[in-house]
Amino acid sequence: MTSPAASPDEAHTRSVVLDGVSHDFHVKGKDVRALDTIDLTIQPGEFVCLAGPSGCGKTTLLRLVAGFMNPTGGRITVGGEEVRRPGEERGVVFQQPTLFPWLSVRRNIELGPRLRGVASADRSQLADTYMQMVGLKDFAEHKPYELSGGMQQRCQIARVLANDPDIVLMDEPFGALDAITRERLQNELLDIWRATGKTILFITHSVDEAVFLGSRVMVMSPRPGQIVLDESAVLAEGEEQLAPEQIRSLPAYTELRDRVRRAIHETPQGATSS
Numbered sequence: 101m102t103s104p105a106a107s108p109d110e111a112h113t114r115s116v117v118l119d120g121v122s123h124d125f126h127v128k129g130k131d132v133r134a135l136d137t138i139d140l141t142i143q144p145g146e147f148v149c150l151a152g153p154s155g156c157g158k159t160t161l162l163r164l165v166a167g168f169m170n171p172t173g174g175r176i177t178v179g180g181e182e183v184r185r186p187g188e189e190r191g192v193v194f195q196q197p198t199l200f201p202w203l204s205v206r207r208n209i210e211l212g213p214r215l216r217g218v219a220s221a222d223r224s225q226l227a228d229t230y231m232q233m234v235g236l237k238d239f240a241e242h243k244p245y246e247l248s249g250g251m252q253q254r255c256q257i258a259r260v261l262a263n264d265p266d267i268v269l270m271d272e273p274f275g276a277l278d279a280i281t282r283e284r285l286q287n288e289l290l291d292i293w294r295a296t297g298k299t300i301l302f303i304t305h306s307v308d309e310a311v312f313l314g315s316r317v318m319v320m321s322p323r324p325g326q327i328v329l330d331e332s333a334v335l336a337e338g339e340e341q342l343a344p345e346q347i348r349s350l351p352a353y354t355e356l357r358d359r360v361r362r363a364i365h366e367t368p369q370g371a372t373s374s
């Protein structure tokens with residue numbers, strides 16, 4: 101449950117559109133339908149949280165939008181262009197940090213810009229900006245193994261942001277963290293979203309996380325995944341100033357959380373083919 105991001109001039113302009121997207125996996129001679137005819141438009145600057153039970157197809161949907169694979173039915177476009185492969189305008193944050201162990205925090209963050217040919221001084225400045233943003237400034241020369249899990253995840257987020265994607269795709273990025281670190285990173289991610297105006301698609305199986313973070317919350321049914329709830333979850337004016345625990349006790353928050361919980365628990369199991 102968030103307030104709208106950033107000033108319009110900072111907002112990005114590419115919508116993500118899923119048009120009748122289905123996906124079948126071929127397993128042991130049989131087709132297993134993971135996603136079933138999903139229609140969905142994500143507007144620029146939205147923070148969309150997608151929740152749903154394990155195995156319902158959340159990761160599959162994210163991987164399709166990332167372009168790691170192509171849907172077996174329907175079509176995905178970003179800014180009107182069909183997604184066929186990964187692209188610079190889409191950055192992906194995985195549950196487990198994917199950092200190069202032999203590179204320092206600074207060098208991990210600089211890697212993307214370096215591969216894009218950004219000059220050394222500009223790279224260094226980019227790394228400073230994003231290390232500051234995620235609170236890793238004092239750890240610039242540390243290697244990933246010298247960081248806690250939360251710090252590694254911060255580094256991964258900074259690394260993705262340094263590539264300046266319009267759209268950030270996050271697959272349960274805080275799932276492996278302890279509760280306190282998780283809440284801290286949720287708050288930081290909201291600050292980053294408000295400051296940058298990025299479009300975020302955030303996958304989680306936590307109802308509370310989805311409702312707390314999203315400007316829009318969706319629930320996916322058990323496999324084959326379909327969107328069974330899609331609601332905007334925007335704070336009233338001034339409410340973003342409230343402390344996280346106050347936000348969590350707002351009537352609008354608790355009501356939405358209950359609806360999301362019911363949607364997850366009451367949706368019947370879809371047809372299974374395995």
Ligand SMILES: Nc1ncnc2c1ncn2[C@@H]1O[C@H](COP(=O)(O)OP(=O)(O)O)[C@@H](O)[C@H]1O
Binds near residue numbers: 153154160161
């Ligand atoms: N590479 C794959 N090959 C075969 N089946 C897969 C593959 N990836 C996912 N699946 C199946 O697709 C369904 C959805 O998986 P997934 O998208 O990972 O769900 P979630 O992320 O919601 O837990 C599951 O039944 C899973 O077993």
Ligand SMILES: [Mg+2]
Binds near residue numbers: 158159160
């Ligand atoms: Mg998953």
